[in-house]
Amino acid sequence: MKDTRLSKIQDILRCPKCHGKLETDSTESSLTCQSDRSHSYPIIDGIPSFVKREEVSPDDAYWVFDYDETAEEYDEGVKLYDEWLGVDLMKEFKKAIEDVPVKHSSRVLDMSTGTGNIIFGLRELHQETDCIFVGVDLSIGMLRVAQRKFLEAQITVPLLHTQVMQLPFDDNSFDVLTHSGGINTFSDIPATLKEWVRVLKPDGFLWIGDEGISPALRKTRRGAEIMNKNKLFGLQPPLRHLPPKLKNINLRWLARDTFYKITCQKLSEEELREVQPLKVWFNAEM
Numbered sequence: 001m002k003d004t005r006l007s008k009i010q011d012i013l014r015c016p017k018c019h020g021k022l023e024t025d026s027t028e029s030s031l032t033c034q035s036d037r038s039h040s041y042p043i044i045d046g047i048p049s050f051v052k053r054e055e056v057s058p059d060d061a062y063w064v065f066d067y068d069e070t071a072e073e074y075d076e077g078v079k080l081y082d083e084w085l086g087v088d089l090m091k092e093f094k095k096a097i098e099d100v101p102v103k104h105s106s107r108v109l110d111m112s113t114g115t116g117n118i119i120f121g122l123r124e125l126h127q128e129t130d131c132i133f134v135g136v137d138l139s140i141g142m143l144r145v146a147q148r149k150f151l152e153a154q155i156t157v158p159l160l161h162t163q164v165m166q167l168p169f170d171d172n173s174f175d176v177l178t179h180s181g182g183i184n185t186f187s188d189i190p191a192t193l194k195e196w197v198r199v200l201k202p203d204g205f206l207w208i209g210d211e212g213i214s215p216a217l218r219k220t221r222r223g224a225e226i227m228n229k230n231k232l233f234g235l236q237p238p239l240r241h242l243p244p245k246l247k248n249i250n251l252r253w254l255a256r257d258t259f260y261k262i263t264c265q266k267l268s269e270e271e272l273r274e275v276q277p278l279k280v281w282f283n284a285e286m
């Protein structure tokens with residue numbers, strides 16, 4: 001693999017269908033599964049694509065293809081939220097990611113990276129580290145904008161076009177996983193979170209933020225107006241969908257109580273060993 005972006009993650013790339021190892025062809029135009037060569041994925045302008053349009057569920061397609069159309073205006077569009085809610089969302093999110101533990105040589109996966117804003121925020125906070133940031137999204141339009149921004153900033157970030165609930169990575173690959181702004185509308189939130197925890201290393205850190213107003217704001221006229229204008233703000237944080245392999249679960253609100261933030265950690269190797277036999281026993285009894 002000569003593409004410096006992909007070579008950064010060559011060791012953890014896996015076929016999303018069967019988890020076989022993936023290799024690039026000599027022209028670097030596709031990735032092929034070494035376990036089943038009929039599993040082949042095109043690389044378009046440096047971005048491997050693991051999903052075809054017709055494979056996307058109607059619920060996900062409803063949201064994602066809109067982003068394809070509006071990707072160029074996305075960063076400016078965020079400011080409309082600012083005016084309406086009386087906040088500075090970019091500033092709020094930059095502050096809200098200060099607790100993400102990005103260390104030397106960490107591998108950080110930004111899920112639904114969009115135009116790459118979370119990665120830019122984390123890079124700014126951790127300029128001294130040599131960690132690897134990876135961005136994935138289902139909107140190729142958003143990924144193209146992110147790619148251009150990273151090129152302009154001379155940052156090497158592998159970007160992949162993929163579903164969030166069927167990731168092309170090996171188990172236990174990332175030290176940190178971040179996600180902002182998409183989970184509320186994902187078609188299958190429990191399956192998606194299970195997949196995220198699969199690719200997270202033991203003790204790895206998970207950070208999630210999306211629209212959703214606090215219980216206090218819910219009781220006010222302002223809260224009612226916000227929920228009335230945009231139903232996404234009435235949604236509850238997806239705590240009940242978090243898989244059992246997590247610990248230190250923390251819920252906070254930001255941006256004047258209009259967005260939630262969940263942080264947690266995957267169990268340690270030792271803790272996971274304790275969870276595992278129980279599950280086997282449980283399955284055997286069923």
Ligand SMILES: C[S@@+](CC[C@H](N)C(=O)[O-])C[C@H]1O[C@@H](n2cnc3c(N)ncnc32)[C@H](O)[C@@H]1O
Nearest residue numbers: 060067112113114117138139142164180181182
């Ligand atoms: C509001 S934007 C947030 C972008 C970025 N995380 C940020 O905070 O600026 C939501 C992003 O989620 C992506 N998205 C929505 N549904 C998705 C899905 N099912 N799989 C992958 N990405 C998805 C969209 O394409 C879009 O880029």
Ligand SMILES: [Zn+2]
Nearest residue numbers: 015018033039
């Ligand atoms: Zn395969």
